[in-house]
Amino acid sequence: MELFLxxxxxxxxxxxxxxxxxADHAYLMDAVDKVGGNLDKQLISKAFYxxxxxxxxxxxxxxxxxxxxxxxxxxxxxNELQLHDSNSLAACLxxxxxxxxxxxxxxxxxxxxxxxxSEMVDGVTKISHSEIIKPxxxxxxxxxxxxxxxxxxxxxxPRVSKAExxxxxxxxxxxxxxxxxxxxxxxxxxxxTLHYLSPKKQVEIAQETLNFYIPIAHRLGLxxxxxxLENRSFYYSNRENYEAIRTALNEKRREFIDYIRVFSxxxxxxxxxxxxxxxLSIVHKHEYEIHKMTQNGKSISDIDNFxxxxxxxxxxxxxxxxxxxxxxxxxxxxxxxxxxxSKPKLDWYKSLNTELIGPDGKxxxxxxxxxxxxxxxxxxxxxxxxxxxxxxxxLQFTDSDIDEWGEWMKDMIEEFGDNASQIIWDSLKVNLxxxxxxxxxxxxxxxxxxxxxxxVDYAFVLSDEYxxxxxxxxxxxxFHDLNYxxxxxxxVEIIKSDNAVPKFEWQKSVVSHRAVAMLHKYFKLxxxxxxxxxxxxxxxxxxxxxxxxxxELMLLDITEAIxxxxxxxxxLDTADSLFDGALSVMVENVEELNNxxxxxxxxxxxxxxxxxxxxxxx
Numbered sequence: 001m002e003l004f005l006x007x008x009x010x011x012x013x014x015x016x017x018x019x020x021x022x023a024d025h026a027y028l029m030d031a032v033d034k035v036g037g038n039l040d041k042q043l044i045s046k047a048f049y050x051x052x053x054x055x056x057x058x059x060x061x062x063x064x065x066x067x068x069x070x071x072x073x074x075x076x077x078x079n080e081l082q083l084h085d086s087n088s089l090a091a092c093l094x095x096x097x098x099x100x101x102x103x104x105x106x107x108x109x110x111x112x113x114x115x116x117x118s119e120m121v122d123g124v125t126k127i128s129h130s131e132i133i134k135p136x137x138x139x140x141x142x143x144x145x146x147x148x149x150x151x152x153x154x155x156x157x158p159r160v161s162k163a164e165x166x167x168x169x170x171x172x173x174x175x176x177x178x179x180x181x182x183x184x185x186x187x188x189x190x191x192x193t194l195h196y197l198s199p200k201k202q203v204e205i206a207q208e209t210l211n212f213y214i215p216i217a218h219r220l221g222l223x224x225x226x227x228x229l230e231n232r233s234f235y236y237s238n239r240e241n242y243e244a245i246r247t248a249l250n251e252k253r254r255e256f257i258d259y260i261r262v263f264s265x266x267x268x269x270x271x272x273x274x275x276x277x278x279x280l281s282i283v284h285k286h287e288y289e290i291h292k293m294t295q296n297g298k299s300i301s302d303i304d305n306f307x308x309x310x311x312x313x314x315x316x317x318x319x320x321x322x323x324x325x326x327x328x329x330x331x332x333x334x335x336x337x338x339x340x341x342s343k344p345k346l347d348w349y350k351s352l353n354t355e356l357i358g359p360d361g362k363x364x365x366x367x368x369x370x371x372x373x374x375x376x377x378x379x380x381x382x383x384x385x386x387x388x389x390x391x392x393x394x395l396q397f398t399d400s401d402i403d404e405w406g407e408w409m410k411d412m413i414e415e416f417g418d419n420a421s422q423i424i425w426d427s428l429k430v431n432l433x434x435x436x437x438x439x440x441x442x443x444x445x446x447x448x449x450x451x452x453x454x455x456v457d458y459a460f461v462l463s464d465e466y467x468x469x470x471x472x473x474x475x476x477x478x479f480h481d482l483n484y485x486x487x488x489x490x491x492v493e494i495i496k497s498d499n500a501v502p503k504f505e506w507q508k509s510v511v512s513h514r515a516v517a518m519l520h521k522y523f524k525l526x527x528x529x530x531x532x533x534x535x536x537x538x539x540x541x542x543x544x545x546x547x548x549x550x551x552e553l554m555l556l557d558i559t560e561a562i563x564x565x566x567x568x569x570x571x572l573d574t575a576d577s578l579f580d581g582a583l584s585v586m587v588e589n590v591e592e593l594n595n596x597x598x599x600x601x602x603x604x605x606x607x608x609x610x611x612x613x614x615x616x617x618x
């Protein structure tokens with residue numbers, strides 16, 4: 001039986017690197033040999049020495065030569081993220097050269113290496129340029145001063161807008177997943193050495209990691225990377241809470257460990273009696289997982305399933321998983337069961353997950369997998385693809401999907417500036433990271449959609465023609481409005497007409513990337529009739545509808561969000577703690593109106609704001 005414990009966050013970079021370049025090179029080559037396969041040692045060696053030469057005279061905050069960071073990152077990429085591709089490893093060694101070395105360009109890397117490596121380095125560079133927190137690099141003259149100076153240095157400055165950061169991360173993820181794998185390895189090493197930075201920067205980088213990189217690691221199924229990034233981010237962003245949860249967990253673990261071992265022995269005996277060869281592991285929830293559970297209203301004392309028992313069958317026969325489940329169901333009382341083998345998760349995760357009642361009536365989660373499934377559960381995306389063809393996509397997006405969604409993001413940034421960050425992130429989150437629902441066509445075809453999808457979203461999955469010309473839809477045989485939200489298991493049918501055109505308000509309810517992008521594109525090319533009437537003083541009078549949950553000072557907050565000089569009239573009706581209102585505002589242009597609407601949507605309790613068009617008033 002194997003017992004997995006949490007990662008040690010009291011990490012100190014006692015690196016063997018930085019004293020002897022040739023010794024560091026020999027270490028890297030030995031690591032490449034251990035991986036085996038067809039890795040190109042000559043290419044990786046060339047990239048290493050290029051990296052050393054280009055970063056010569058530069059140091060990390062830790063005082064180590066800067067080249068030790070790309071070296072450590074490459075070893076992480078190869079050994080922990082399991083990316084065994086010569087071009088990727090070379091690009092990882094070079095990943096900071098364009099960013100930080102004035103004489104290095106994409107053209108130089110293409111000439112010295114090749115276009116594939118150059119494109120990867122350029123992709124990582126674009127993400128790095130867009131990060132809120134820029135890692136610091138020091139010259140030899142400054143390093144000693146910086147090692148002893150006050151840690152509470154001034155705040156770092158944003159390089160570009162947060163909205164642009166999200167767009168570039170999306171582009172990197174969907175165009176070539178190797179780029180984001182390199183960036184995840186880079187972030188993992190930076191998090192392991194975060195203690196060298198000031199407390200303020202520790203918090204900023206930890207929050208950035210929680211917002212950007214952990215959802216991506218989750219989407220790629222990189223379980224170990226995700227867990228470590230979560231715990232380290234939690235530790236640096238809220239150390240007091242982290243320590244409190246860790247102390248409570250240690251007490252709970254001491255309380256549970258003997259019990260879980262007894263239960264595990266019972267499980268093993270049941271499986272052995274049926275000649276089901278297996279390896280059994282015990283996995284416990286880590287600190288950040290518990291933190292999220294307490295955020296949802298649970299106290300630590302209410303949590304009784306600290307441990308999961310992972311049964312890894314020593315066969316890749318899927319039927320063995322179901323046989324093992326049957327054995328356990330006969331031996332213990334079963335509470336719940338989820339089949340992720342027949343319906344895998346978004347991150348390729350496959351397993352039979354069940355909860356059993358063990359001795360003393362305690363609940364235990366059981367995860368049943370084959371060896372292959374366990375590899376995927378641990379390594380995620382890296383276990384699933386072949387790199388023989390070079391560039392690899394982690395997600396199933398067509399070139400058209402990528403171009404249209406990316407163009408929508410650019411338009412959002414142009415229209416709303418940094419206020420677009422939440423709009424873009426919400427769209428990325430729904431389409432890339434949140435759970436899916438599964439519906440069925442009239443013919444029985446299975447179709448996956450983001451949670452919250454409407455009939456219009458479904459229509460765009462069928463084709464752009466259906467999306468742009470749908471008039472109504474049937475769900476389980478009954479007609480529904482096109483804004484109707486679908487549920488898993490629904491049978492769906494779309495009725496279209498060549499004469500039908502999209503309605504502007506559909507943009508408020510669709511969530512799928514294709515529907516969002518294509519409706520935006522349609523109304524950009526075919527704008528609705530003007531809804532603003534110019535007054536004699538040069539201003540425009542327009543009406544807004546606002547809805548939400550009523551509370552004390554709501555009217556005052558709405559007034560401040562609009563601005564007293566813009567308000568012409570406000571009417572709010574309240575009933576059962578909800579309000580429904582009509583606003584008349586004066587603005588100079590559409591941009592000013594859009595900014596007012598964004599501010600209104602940030603008011604606590606406001607759930608919906610929309611414009612009223614001339615045709616709606618008639």
